[in-house]
Amino acid sequence: MTTATELLSIPAEVQDLLFREARTANTFTEEPVSEEQLRAIYDLVKWGPTSMNQQPLRVVLVRSEEARQRLLPHLMEGNRAKTERAPLTALLAADTEFHERLPEVFPHNPGAKNLFADNEEFRHTNAKLNASLQVAYFIIGVRAAGLAAGPMTGFDGAGIAEEFFPGGAHHPLVAINIGKPGENAWFGRLPRLSYEDVVTTV
Amino acid sequence: MTTATELLSIPAEVQDLLFREARTANTFTEEPVSEEQLRAIYDLVKWGPTSMNQQPLRVVLVRSEEARQRLLPHLMEGNRAKTERAPLTALLAADTEFHERLPEVFPHNPGAKNLFADNEEFRHTNAKLNASLQVAYFIIGVRAAGLAAGPMTGFDGAGIAEEFFPGGAHHPLVAINIGKPGENAWFGRLPRLSYEDVVTTV
8 A cells, every 4th residue: 555655755754854743842952043054944945936936035033132132022922931042033024025126036027026016915915925935935944954943923013023124114924933842842733634624626 | 064955954855856956837747646646745734834723725626627627717828828738736725714623723722713703804814824834835745746836826816716715715825736847847947035135133
């Protein structure tokens, strides 16, 4: 019998590392996360696809103690203690002015920028969708680096935008604590919807 | 010297399969994509994290010729020919009524459902963000199965919702052609923004 694991083209231990055994970590060891590791993660996940190569994701790495203290009040209370103790927290946001870079990153279509310039709603929808795809690629990249990710959406987005993304063009989506998992790093595994719940064939 | 590839915990050939060499395919061979493969992909990527385990992604697999003909008019013209010839097209949508399942998938917090029940805007924002994360996990899963994905956002979402997601509670996000890459399956690689363009440290 072919098992599901064997139907995939990546080794079972990689399936485990990226998905099956990977867990949202709530505690971390004190081992630091280096800039070199972050560069390796970005240099992998930057290749993930976005509509018209928009790449609207922008990241602020909260590394200094001073910046961490500025971040904490904007998090929901349940997210503060774990973030205070994480070696590194990444704030991931959608750049709603991503179209300014389209002439460089989508050079064969010089009209691409104008498609978005005059349509703010379309631009914001595209920025959020595609930056969200990039958030997921980033989470997979953190795991591919042998690190645990602790993604959070419980925060005051407007407050984080004002504090860490000055200029008004960024929409914070997810904050991610990053490090090696500490003691009792996660809760019990929560149930997943079945294939039948989610997928319909027509 | 440690190269970026060596800083990661997954083999270089898996890095290539999932990100570096993976490309958005525009042509496919006639080799079919089996339901067994789709189940293997879903059973891997269902473990990807979402806020409060929301899992708002819903998928319609367009497999029959009849359904394919119903889909084509809703795609932007540039996406029609390649979709007509793809072995399988998956329509990925956010279920804005995802909160109905929270008592099952987030059982330790019985109040979770009510958090969303009375706040439509909050519910829609959560559905779109988290289903978008799941779209990206799904793309990675297709690649992990040794298949090529051809994600598209150029379509009439309202038309696809009406045709394939009856009931009014679904918001189509991305359509993905799936199969083995055919001849001249992709364009030249488009440039990516640099680490310095995207990441700031504070």
